[in-house]
Each structure stands twice: as C-alpha cells, then as structure tokens.
Amino acid sequence: MMEHNIKQFWFEFESWKRALSHLQAENVYLKNRLAHITKDEFTEDILSDIEHYHAILIAEDNIISLLKNDISSQETWLKREIIRKNSEIKEILKSQKKLRREIETTEQKFNKLKSDFNSFFSEKLLK
Numbered sequence: 001m002m003e004h005n006i007k008q009f010w011f012e013f014e015s016w017k018r019a020l021s022h023l024q025a026e027n028v029y030l031k032n033r034l035a036h037i038t039k040d041e042f043t044e045d046i047l048s049d050i051e052h053y054h055a056i057l058i059a060e061d062n063i064i065s066l067l068k069n070d071i072s073s074q075e076t077w078l079k080r081e082i083i084r085k086n087s088e089i090k091e092i093l094k095s096q097k098k099l100r101r102e103i104e105t106t107e108q109k110f111n112k113l114k115s116d117f118n119s120f121f122s123e124k125l126l127k
Helices: 002-040 044-084 089-125
Strands: none
Touching: 002 044, 002 089, 044 089
8 A cells, every 4th residue: 555655646746846847837927928018018007016916926936946845855755764664654644635735725826816917917908
C-alpha cells in the first residue's frame, strides 16, 4: 500500500508543479497585459484599478513561489522518510491533503482573478 501512495505522491508533485508553472505563465501574461494597458490605453480614471491589479498579481507571484517551496519541502520529506523506511503515512497523508487544498484554492482564486481582470478591462476599455 505504501508503494502505491508514494507513486501517487510523486504524480501529484509533478501535476502540481505543472499547474503552478501554468499559473505563473498566466500571471506573467496578465502583468504584460497590464503593462500594455498602462502604456497604450491609460486613462486617469483606471489608475487605481491598474495599481490594484498590479499589487494582486505581485501577491500571486509570492503565493506561487511559496507553494513551489512547499512542494519541494514535501518531496524532500518524503524522500527522507523513504530512505529511513520509517514513514509516518498518516503525517504524510495529512500534509499532502493540506497542500492539495492550498493548491486547489490558489487555482480557483487565480481563475477568478483572471476572469475579473479580463471582464473589468474589457468593460473599461471598450467604452
């Protein structure tokens, strides 16, 4: 049973890394879009909104970075436990479940942010 769990953990790690890389790329895309809006379509009435979204996108960079570090720590912990052959499967499962929830929440929040960003600027810039 432990071998199957370990394989699942590695699968999840790789899946999470890809998901976070995608979020990171999307975040870069949104920051670039924000830069173009600031350069080409800037009006004073959206300055506070530009600053607001810029701050959120920077915060997203930090969240993604922290989650990547958490995944790396989890991988290191799992490797150490496998080598020791002294795995506390309950602790590993608990930690994995927590990290899974954090990543799912981050993905959901980011997708909402992206949708809000696109809706807001579509409405403001198409007036």
